[in-house]
Amino acid sequence: MIRHIVFFTARDSGDIDAIVAGLELLGTIPHSQHFEVSRNGKLDQIGNDVDVVVYAEFADEAALYAYKAHPTYAEATRRVRPLREVRLAADFAAREAVAAKVRRSA
Template sequence: MIKHIVMWRLNDSAYGKSKAGNALELKNKLLAMRGKINGLIHIEVGFDFNNEKDSCDVVLYSEFEDEKALYDYQSHPDHEEIKRWLSEVRYERRVVDYEI
């Protein structure tokens, strides 16, 4: 099993929306990937509530059957669209992929 975790720090505004508005839109876009990727076992999105200086704003936690499923997710047209959209919304991204 592959675990894929991504954290973003978002700009205060983008596309005419606030950080909170874009965070919610990101969550909806990511969760819409459910059922579109063979081997995507689990996906969840959360928002930080601490607002500490080192905190990220949004986290994605997902599980995939194998590396192929992760690759299929990363290259899926809907995911490519999310990445393009995020280029205006985020200013920092951290990612970890690991196998258990």
């Protein structure tokens, strides 16, 4: 399983709802096993720069690539890009998926 996490900061705090709405379009793309968009709760004592978080899970890299190739992904990008300042993304294999792969190869 691939976990996909993306952090966004808004150019203007008044645009956060529009960013969330634009990113929620991504949840209609059928390739994810789990998808959510949320405002950052900003509970960290050190840094709270991130405004919006996207968290998704995909069966494998092919599903993630299919998600990114979907026309709705392009539409969400078109809506959100002008409103956001920073976009940071991380994609990584879930530990249980890595452990299962190691067990199978042993």
